[in-house]
Amino acid sequence: MGRKTGCSKDGLNKGAWTPVEDKMLLDYLKIHGEGKWSNIVRETGLKRCGKSCRLRWMNYLRPGIRRGNFSDDEEDLIIRMHKLLGNRWSLIAGRLPGRTDNEIKNYWHTTIAKKARGKPKVDRKQIAPGSPSGAASSLKNQSTVESQCTTGVVAATTTSQENSAQDHQLSIAMPQFTTSNLQYESSSTGPQNGAASNFKNQSTIESQCTTEVAAAASTLQSTDSNLQYDMPKTYEFESSSKGLASGGEDNSSDIMMYNDYMDDFSKILASDFTEFSGIHDIFSTDHHSNNTDAVNGDHRGVSSNGCKSRETTEFPEKLLESDNWSGNKCGLADQGFDFMSLLSFLDSTDDEWTSDALGTKVL
């Protein structure tokens, strides 16, 4: 326990990454791909520890990273996910294509939590659009930050959800995601002045559902590399023991009531439940016809709200084993598993979480 991080060695650089360092890292990854982060240091001479390299890649250089303001839908989703999962930022990030756990975490602490305290975010970049903060700032869609709709929700949730998630292990089937056509300008300056990938055509990214966001992002093309990044088809998440019932003083009773379902809920939330955007449509009979492929990860369904399904879900084993599935693995709503309970739960404490919002926004 308490192992060395590997970043404490003398001679390694710390702090903001330089363009040269970014290029060294990208060049290495272009050839060798992800993993074996410590090898990067040995093989490239990059004076960064492996963890630092991984962090830089995951949070900044990786193709598909979205930067810029969070949309109302994204904010709502973050709030709901946090309500259910607590500070499980990586899980929450998994529901927001292109967003990193770090970014969401920062956003939560700087913006959402602030709203809960009654202080709306001051968007400095709106005030000073010419700020040298650089590329990232140019992407900001300022209009999205001013959402007033969730303030009350945050106030109700931030006080009670710390460590509220339950242990769980989950598996998501992901489609092959190749970003050879991803367009971004490689970071050319430090993190404070534009190291962010400067996405072009950012306006195309802002869309009303996260699946479309992902699709838009994936069409961007790289101007300086053809970096191939193949996401694994299956991501495995295993959380540590910060249990729902682990004795947090403020574990909400409403959460406890759903304890039996929480494991499944967590899995579903960790899966691509953009599949369920427009949830009422998802449970329509039309959707059932796609059930097998959907479960196997091949489905590209389009719900009636126009949000195309980017990728699909490997449903929780418990659900798949249920008799209620009986060969039709998409009959959730009108069979045994009560998704509406989840929605009701999400709705349970806050009037702002209207059924309309649930039905029309990304869940």
Next chain:
DNA sequence: AAAATGATCAACCGCCCTTAG
């Protein structure tokens, strides 16, 4: 104009889990 204060976010830290040898 300068100093103080506040806000933001990239990066670091430390812990934990998994896996390979």
Next chain:
DNA sequence: TCTAAGGGCGGTTGATCATTT
């Protein structure tokens, strides 16, 4: 079975910039 390395995660820090005084 044990140990160490690799990797992942959440919490925290600190540099930088904007705003206020």
